[in-house]
Amino acid sequence: MPDGCPFAELYAPEFHRDPQRVYQRIRDAYGPAAPVMIEPGVRGWLVIDYATIIAWCRDTETFSRDARRWSDWRDGLVSDDAGVLGMMEHRPNVLFADGDEHQRLRRAVTDSLGRIDSADIGAYTARAAEALIDGICQLGEADLVEEYARVLPLLVMNRVFGFDEDSGKRFITALSAMIDAVDSERANAELERVVSQVIARKRKEPGEDATSWLMEHRADLSDEEVLQHLVLIVGAGIEPTADLIGNAVRMILTDHDFRDGITEGRMDIEDALEHVLWHDPPMIGYPVMYPVSDVALPNGSVMPAGSPVLLGYAAANQSMAGAPSEEEAAGTANRAHLSFGVGPHRCPAQDLAMMIASTALKALLRRLPGMRLAADAADLEWRTSPFSRSLTRLPVSFPPQTPTQEEAPWKESSLPPDSGPGESAFPARATLSDLLSMLRRRR
């Protein structure tokens, strides 16, 4: 390791204010991968180079996803109450599996997601977006993170996985705490409690939903595996999709060339989202891999076996995104960014994610013309998760509009509210519609 080079602190607000500056410093000082602090007392490495991420993600002999190889954790050097454990500790799910086991679990996931009726989910997403905008459009102002970007994917995931409103709301509250690495033990317990209740209900009464399909898949997942897959997939479906919507709206409101490209019809929404995935992707340091043997780096330093290696997609994309490619010059998107991952674990739900995000943006731009940022761009704040790029709030103002009176599609759910055993450890037990009304009443 070069002398005197500080570890980057991935939890520091300064890092989140301008991660690209930190990446550049790392690149200059170390090259493709550098030692970092993931949270105080938790050491790891961040890989920031495009070709290196591709090579390492494909090299399943040298790099494992199995977090039980994490040497500091095995040696008792990671405190039991470390905030990042919720995201980093091994779970019996596809993200932490290697080889044949990964293939078995991945088949169950892709087959279940493959059974989703995309026309139905597309129509549901569009109606849910309209209904959410109805809830804010007369007010002339909104926080688009809390009142739109995070709610829409949650509603869609509730529909896909057959969750009721209350379970969905409790799920996202706990998931946010876990991603922010706050009280992760309690958040994890709450996540598992919510999902166990959904599973118990589906055992009695299977439905046409991805939870039931996962449970009945021929890969024969154990109850614990079903639980851990639901925690993973529903979480993976909500948080990064919400961040993609939030980051895209922010870019539209702060980058005039980008906004003009969309409003003047030079770039369609799907291509605009690819641009956001290149330049401001939702996941900036996740998942995590573990070298099974020491890895020598070009600068002569050695990354020891069992080190957690965070996949720095945002940094890698940026190093490749300098010059406009032929596709970009021609107005179409270059999709070679790494923001959905690469190799055997690449995201299996890219189409679903893109459908939700593009539906969200199209509805917003059509329904709220004249929307502006209601804060200084420099004052926007980011959550300090080492794993994701996520705005805390996105305050906007717009000329008030008339609601379309779209019937909220989540009201039609035939599922009874979850009233099973196991009280929530989190105080916020309001249903999503209660939550939305409460947000509106606060004005």
Ligand code: HEM
């Ligand atoms: C914009 C939204 C999304 C982004 C940016 C995203 C990104 C990613 C990334 C970077 C990975 C890890 C790839 C790797 O380890 O190499 C991943 C894996 C995964 N994603 Fe997504 N994702 C998104 C939406 C979704 C949605 C909507 C779902 C499901 C409903 C989903 C389900 C999964 C699953 C199950 C995995 C683990 C796959 C495996 O380990 O084999 N993701 N995603």
